Amino acid sequence: MRAQSRALSNPVALWWAMLTLVSLANIVFWFILYRELNGGVAVSPSSDTSAMLALSAAYVFGCAFRSVLPRADVQRICLVDSWLSSVFVGRTVATIAEIAFAAQWAIILAQLGAIADAETAINMARVIVPIIVVAEICSWYAVVTKNFLYNAIENSLWAVAFLFVGIGLGRLLPEFDGLVRGLLIAGLIGIACYLAFLVVVDVPMYVKRWRIERAAGKPLLHPLVGLRDSATQWTVTHEFEHWKEEIAWMSLYFSAAVWGSLALCALSAMNDHGPQARAQTVAPSAIVQSATPR
Known part of the structure; x- marks a missing residue:
């Protein structure tokens, strides 16, 4: 009983339980969305919608895996003593999931841009996925060398990528009305919050860690040595002190970002209604022009 009481009072255990429950709910929502978009009468699945569902699956299930088996890459810490908790496995899953998520944003911008004729x-x-691929390379270099500076560069590249996403959504905003416009506004608000978090919290955190490690004279690993280390070395810890700086970004990443991935699937499925949504915006001006004496 005392052990259970200590576990329940441990903030890391409570946080872990929350991540797991949210991830299970996200998986359920993905299956519901899959059934509605592929089996529903109202929506006929297009190739883009199918691609979005597949990409979302990679992200939703990848984030669920990382929620059940959390780890901090450079520090080599985890919550479960298993080879599945190794940084190599987790980083591989994360790379696939994150590129899939970036591809979702690229598809939706291309879809809506084509509908609105917004160059x-x-x-x-066109530039989102290449930027994220470079960010993933930086992330891997940070992991294998234990150099936090490359984590800072990685997250800076994510900021650049989503700044471009925000520019694209901002350009599309006046072209659409109704639900599509509402989703675009929600996306812009979410991106603004994400960019603020990266600039104020995430990137400075990694820069601070890099400076501390450099001041302490801690040696970096050779990439090949670090690659083996990432697959074989991990430390299990449930101490809040070890996880406190990871909790904020992981919580947002494995919840709000996943909801964004699911929302992108729904928005993609609405692409057949895009022209109508746009017409609702431009129709009043057309009426005024036709009513104006010439």
Whole structure:
């Protein structure tokens, strides 16, 4: 009983339980969405919708895996003593999931940009995935060398990528009305909050860690040595002190970001209604023009 009481009072255990429950709910929502978009009468699945569902599955299930088996990459800490908790496995899952998430944003910008004939959105769509691929390379380099500076660069690149996403959404905003416009506004608000978090919290955290490690003269690993280390070395800890700086970003990442992935699937499925949604916006001006004496 005392052991159970200590576990329940441990903030890390409570946080872990919350992550697991949210991830299970996200998986349920994905299956509901899959059934509605593939089996519903109202929506006929397009190739883009199918691709979005597949990409979302990679992200939803990847985040669920990382929620059940949390770890901090450079520190080599985890909550479960298993090879599945190794940084190598977790980082591989994360890489696939994050590129899939970036691809979702690229697809939605390209879709809506084509409907609205918005070249800015289409151009933004073209650069998002390449930027995130570079960010993933930086992340891997940080992992294998234990150099926090590359984590800072990685997250800075995420900020650049989502700044471009925000520019694309902002360009699309006046072109749409109704539910699509509401989703675009929600996306812009979410991106603004995400960018603020990266600039104020996340990137400075990694820069601070890098400076502390450098001041302490801690040696970096050779990439090949670090690659093996990432697959074989991990430390199990449930101490709040070890996890306190990870809790904020992981909580947002495995909840709000996943909800964004699911929302992108729904928005993609609405692409057949995009022209109508846009027409609702431009129709009043057309009526005024036709009523104006010439």
